Amino acid sequence: MKIITKKRNYREGNISDIIKFIDEILKTYTVIAPTKIEGKQTKFTQISSSTEILLNPNHQTSFSFKEWLLPRNQILLQYNFDKNDITIDDSVDFSSKKRILFGPHPCDLHSIQILDKIFLEEKDLDVHYKKLRENTLIIGLGCKEPFKNCFCASVNTLEPPDGTYDLFLYLKGKKFYAFEGSSEGADLIKKLKSKVSIDGEKQISLINKHIASSQTFKFPKDEDIGAKIKETYGSEFWDDLGKKCFGCAGCTIVCPTCYCFFVDDKVENDGKKKMYKRIRDWDSCTLNNWALAAGGHNFQNNRGIRLNRRFMHKFSQLKTKLGRIACVGCGRCIDICPTGASNPVNVIKDLIKFKK
Ligand code: SF4
Numbered sequence: 001m002k003i004i005t006k007k008r009n010y011r012e013g014n015i016s017d018i019i020k021f022i023d024e025i026l027k028t029y030t031v032i033a034p035t036k037i038e039g040k041q042t043k044f045t046q047i048s049s050s051t052e053i054l055l056n057p058n059h060q061t062s063f064s065f066k067e068w069l070l071p072r073n074q075i076l077l078q079y080n081f082d083k084n085d086i087t088i089d090d091s092v093d094f095s096s097k098k099r100i101l102f103g104p105h106p107c108d109l110h111s112i113q114i115l116d117k118i119f120l121e122e123k124d125l126d127v128h129y130k131k132l133r134e135n136t137l138i139i140g141l142g143c144k145e146p147f148k149n150c151f152c153a154s155v156n157t158l159e160p161p162d163g164t165y166d167l168f169l170y171l172k173g174k175k176f177y178a179f180e181g182s183s184e185g186a187d188l189i190k191k192l193k194s195k196v197s198i199d200g201e202k203q204i205s206l207i208n209k210h211i212a213s214s215q216t217f218k219f220p221k222d223e224d225i226g227a228k229i230k231e232t233y234g235s236e237f238w239d240d241l242g243k244k245c246f247g248c249a250g251c252t253i254v255c256p257t258c259y260c261f262f263v264d265d266k267v268e269n270d271g272k273k274k275m276y277k278r279i280r281d282w283d284s285c286t287l288n289n290w291a292l293a294a295g296g297h298n299f300q301n302n303r304g305i306r307l308n309r310r311f312m313h314k315f316s317q318l319k320t321k322l323g324r325i326a327c328v329g330c331g332r333c334i335d336i337c338p339t340g341a342s343n344p345v346n347v348i349k350d351l352i353k354f355k356k
């Protein structure tokens with residue numbers, strides 16, 4: 001991605017032309033976009049036609065885009081094991097086709113910025129993440145209204161961060177407003193029927209001001225949350241929260257910034273020979289076996305302790321490492337949790353009031 005740093009060029013056009021644009025880009029790219037899956041659940045899936053897309057700025061997908069950059073059951077390595085010799089099987093093709101991720105909202109782009117910092121830092125570079133990230137063009141979609149459980153304005157994720165998107169769209173009435181974020185985005189926009197917009201910046205600013213002023217759900221500010229999480233470790237606050245939690249991992253699965261994984265070696269046999277694969281799969285700090293060690297020892301076999309750990313990681317440790325909390329206010333964990341135990345806003349507000 002060659003990032004455009006100069007002043008944004010605003011364009012505008014008719015929303016109906018976005019549909020034609022999607023069909024056009026489908027001729028060249030794999031396109032991943034919000035779609036309905038089961039019941040009311042929605043998710044980023046690979047589409048084959050524009051008719052499948054959920055083009056709705058007032059909708060937050062139940063699941064984030066995360067699996068497209070950090071896939072489940074991702075093969076990291078394939079190798080042959082013959083007597084005492086191990087040889088890497090380099091016939092495995094780890095490349096991926098160039099694809100477009102369409103429709104993540106600004107909060108999701110902030111979570112991509114967080115994942116980039118974690119997986120693309122030189123000393124911790126993850127080559128598998130890097131390949132997928134480099135092969136993914138991103139067309140973001142602005143929101144029009146706050147969702148029931150989101151709180152982007154209070155965690156500074158209302159606007160898309162530079163360096164994460166190639167093209168960004170806002171929808172208003174029957175019109176769209178667009179600006180590119182990279183040279184690839186500037187090429188993409190040529191496929192979308194549009195003209196220079198003289199009031200694009202003003203219209204987008206009005207949308208964002210409306211969201212900020214009408215979003216009543218807010219993450220608490222100006223508190224040393226990290227210290228409070230640390231000093232209450234093992235207290236009844238976390239015990240009580242742990243009693244509400246089922247340990248279902250729903251909150252971490254839907255969260256766009258949760259990235260815990262485990263690595264496992266598996267043997268497959270196709271009838272002719274054995275294949276050895278090193279596979280990465282998602283893990284979750286809310287699961288009972290998250291800290292299970294050899295010999296059956298479990299260092300975090302208490303749900304309250306594990307929730308303390310979850311909040312500590314997001315709101316303290318990653319804040320120290322990245323300079324920001326690792327919650328982008330998307331609200332998905334609140335939507336999915338049946339008990340409220342994962343609600344970052346309410347849990348942190350209650351924690352601030354708690355006296356040990
Ligand atoms: S906090 Fe809620 S969503 Fe997360 S594991 Fe516990 S019950 Fe499941």
Ligand code: SF4
Nearest residue numbers: 255327328330331333
């Ligand atoms: S903790 Fe919840 S609100 Fe924050 S980024 Fe994760 S899913 Fe979204």
